[in-house]
Amino acid sequence: MDDRTTVSETPLTTATGGPVVMPVRRGFVNVSPINRRRWDSFKRNRRGYVSLWIFMVLFVLSLFAEFIANDKPLYVRFNGQSYFPVFFTYPDTTFGEKGDPDLFGTAADYRDPFIQQLIAKKDGWIVWPPIPFSYDTRISNPPAPFPSKPTWALSEADCKKAAEGNFARCGEADYNWLGTDQQGRDVVARLIYGFRISVLFGLILTILSSVIGVAAGAVQGYFGGWTDLLFQRFIEIWTSVPELYLLLILSAVLTPGFFVLLGILLLFAWVRLVGLVRAEFLRGRNFEYIQAARALGVSNAVIMFRHLLPNAMVATLTFLPFILSGSVSALTALDFLGFGLPPGSPSLGELLGEGKANPGAAWLGLSGFFTVAIMLSLLIFIGEAVRDAFDPRKAFR
């Protein structure tokens, strides 16, 4: 046979036998063909792709929650001048005559009919966000005692009762799409802010705990021996610490806020990935391509990062959506029990708690439940699609 052998013994075929079609596309963004293939494969998973879009739309909208649900107007036209209360705080004296005894120079409360009258007097007008309440706005003129029903669900009997009692008439009351909670705050506004804080908390906790967990697992699996033995024993002791009790004790000492809670949950969340990554590295470190890399003189750190990590990533990514949804539900659970975010913060857990405390007010429990359920389902659908996209053997299926 000729020394100059042919290029391929068999024509390139896929696992199923069809010829490989390599799409050559030149987009504006220079994406490597590998990532392009992953993206294509991700898109092919319709459920994951649609979920990603829905989730991104919801998340981006919630990032701009101040423009959707706020008790400050987006725009105020007053006395020929423009005001942007969303961005700037104006003292109430801005809108009144000098020396008006009813004005104290404090931040203007635009929901106060008095301020609204002042603005209207000077040919002013107000542009409100679609939902004119923030997460902590108390409704001042409810049609019923708190928690009050969604406005569209008010029956004639309810209206009659409102008229008899000391409440706002049905037509005059604020419109609450999903009613109010027991402290008189609009449920929709709280859901929007609560969604944002849950997702942000979950994302940060997931990213931080994954970084720590993957690093710890990688070191244990790669070096093995005593490193592994000691670390494993430490983790066994660590995981047997009762998390909830520690949390109770710590929240008595520290004021529970966003970052304090993040820190406390992080203390325990990082362990979840260690075992998995460790197993992947233990398995992987004896592969021939790792030997080949050693034979090339590649350093340990580079072998771990370039050769072993990408292979451990699929197993890690498989778990990521579950860790993310676990983080979200951990925060929700703590809030539900009352050990979470400080009182007054928008929190889905607190809403669920109120739903439990007021079984007659179905709108509280149901809206909390559906928000949490939809959020977690979307995250898991996305996670599944990402996982499949990263699997090279699935690329062409």
Added chain:
Amino acid sequence: MPMSDATPLLSVRDLSVTFHQGGKQTCAVDRISFDIRKGETVALVGESGSGKSCAALSVMKLLPYPSAQHPCGQVIFKGQDLVPLPEAKMRVVRGDDISIIFQEPMTSLNPLHTIEKQITEILELHRGITGPAARARVIELLTQVGIPEPETRLKSYPHQLSGGQRQRVMIALALANEPDLLIADEPTTALDVTVQAQILKLLKDLQSRLGMAMLFITHDLGIVRKVADHVCVMTKGKIVEQGPVEQVYTNPQHAYTQQLLAAEPKKDPAPLKPDRPIMMQTDNLKVWFPVKRGILRHTVGHIKAVDGVSIELRKGETLGVVGESGSGKTTLGLAILRLISSDGPIVFMGNQLQSLRFKAMRPFRHNMQIVFQDPYGSLSPRMSVEDIVEEGLRVHHPKMPREEREQRVISALTEVGLEPSTRHRYPHEFSGGQRQRIAMARAAVLQPTFVVLDEPTSALDMLIQSQICALLRKLQRDHDLTYMFISHDLKVVAALASRLIVMRHGKVVEEGAAAELFAAPKTDYTRALFAAAFNLETASTGVVSD
């Protein structure tokens, strides 16, 4: 239905197999026809992916239905068409009338059950034999397949047996119900040459004693010649030629058969170069793995993987290292490259390597490279070909500009006969031979002077083996490379090695110039090894392992 010698036992007519997956249809077997008469051996030969295993499995209907389908064809066994037969009736045929032996004895036995339990199960299922009768039958079967002292082996688990013994147990399992047809799917591919010869002899003996027919699937033409009466050559799902073995071998008609028969690696070893400088030298090199016991983990003994090996290799030569599996060949190769720790001096181009730490070794790694056996395991599945090949350049020439690095990768890929435009793809898109070329490009891109080749051709088909051999030879001539070629495949070693060492149990049994050694082996062990490899003959017991 009475059987005469004229009517075939099994008659496959126009059989096709297609696989449906994700809307795509692939034809794995394309209208094949062949007959097997009682007591006859028919061999299906072809490269991997030619559909030979698929054809054999479809006789037993063991394919993953319904994603696999038979759009046309008949499998007539004893006058009955098996293709439309329902699964429940098929189960009666399987294991009773037709049985099968698979390639990998490691995974085809259940590791959690004893040998006795596994054989008894099939006796009970088809014949209803239980209790002492079953045990007697199991002992009889184990004696038949040549397991020594079968009574003591009954309670053994598969891991307590050697590869050859496991394959013997598999054969006992297949023979338990005295089938009329035995399908052997590459039964010796995973075994050592010496064990392979024993197993082939056993199959042949059993066949003539029991008068069963055999469908033998293999990629090795040497084996076909030894065992088969009738041969069918398959490629790309079709049988391109069939006929009596002698006729096909002496007078092949189809171009593919001719190519296959001529595929034996060309014997053209690198010459001995006694006047060139010494490249690699070891003196009494030892790799001992301690065996630790007890709570305090004190060392009670050693497994001597490499036990006092001295080699001397001059520039431009090829040192062949041969021996059965477990003889320490690969360990020796890894120890020389200092990938595992060892004792004893290793001198590379006049430099003492043994005492160097990992970082101090790095400058030498540039000159010494390794190509591994398994082209599937030696390439990171998540790195593109370009990343794989350029890795060494990143380590040894960290300041090299990207364009130059890319240029070096392209020229290395071209040199090993790969299209450079494929460098952005992933290893799984390449065939075994192409992957082995990628592994060679990874070594070649650094322009090394010394390369350890650890069974680089063992996982490849015959045709590709000879292509890879030719490529190795070309690279050696072009770059004046020194090879250490580790293999159990003596045909390939004979084609390339200028110098040879024969290893057994970590020690060198015999060494010398390859030509002399092949012509006149001195020890019984080497003679047995050569006889098994070149003529598929077994040696008297005790010389080689079983």
